[in-house]
């Protein structure tokens with residue numbers, strides 16, 4: 548934060564979270580939040596109904612993550628997710644929301660061939676699904692893609708550190724632990740910023756490294772497993788709400804236990820049907 552920004556009185560009515568604004572949030576609002584030194588939350592969403600709940604709760608930015616692969620579509624990883632799946636679910640999330648900036652994740656194989664492929668697929672998410680921005684993994688390795696998209700008028704969110712689309716070469720390990728890897732991360736982040744990215748996701752990197760990247764950039768950093776010093780925090784919504792089955796990453800905090808709640812509701816319904824307690828007169832037409 549610049550000294551000038553620090554001394555500016557904060558206008559809380561403009562806040563991304565808790566502010567009074569009702570129109571759709573844009574990347575300009577994200578830049579303004581960084582100027583004010585405001586921290587903000589981001590959640591993934593994969594369907595219209597859940598997205599509408601988060602929109603009404605005031606979540607300012609939602610990511611239609613390719614984590615839909617393992618969290619919504621039943622795949623093992625994010626790798627199999629297709630552009631058709633991403634387009635369908637992104638359109639649903641856009642329809643379910645009025646205020647949040649919706650970011651569509653470019654899935655594996657939809658931008659690695661080069662800038663032209665990236666532009667074709669990002670354009671599809673903007674035109675057919677209505678997203679306000681797209682996200683892609685990689686800093687220097689995705690430079691050409693980022694530049695062409697920004698030139699075409701599509702806001703780009705970069706994603707560094709653990710990039711799950713590279714699970715087959717990287718695994719799911721903390722990134723940027725060595726000095727060399729930490730320097731590479733700072734370089735990648737600056738490259739993304741110079742190419743025109745409006746924000747950078749930092750996934751599973753040491754807190755100290757995420758703090759250094761955050762200090763080095765003018766655009767906001769969004770952490771997931773990256774400690775407390777990033778400008779924003781993102782979680783996969785099913786992890787945050789306690790709906791994900793099985794093991795969840797240690798960086799997740801569970802704010803509800805939807806898996807238990809939904810399972811209990813299903814059992815209560817089943818018990819009522821089997822025992823004849825549902826339907827009752829008020830549920831019945833004559």
Ligand SMILES: Nc1nc(=O)c2c([nH]1)NC[C@@H]1CN(c3ccc(C(=O)N[C@@H](CCC(=O)O)C(=O)O)cc3)CN21
Nearest residue numbers: 614617618625711719720721783786791795796797798
């Ligand atoms: N449900 C879910 N939550 C996520 O956060 C998430 C996904 N799915 N799918 C896409 C990526 C993959 N992510 C992952 C996957 C595994 C680990 C993991 O196993 N992490 C170890 C730490 C490993 C280490 O210490 O190096 C952990 O115990 O958290 C982390 C992030 C994050 N994303």
Ligand SMILES: CC(C)C(=O)C(=O)O
Nearest residue numbers: 591612613614652748
């Ligand atoms: C974890 C976030 C950053 C993501 O890329 C996803 O949900 O796909």
Ligand SMILES: [Mg+2]
Nearest residue numbers: 612613614652
């Ligand atoms: Mg993703």
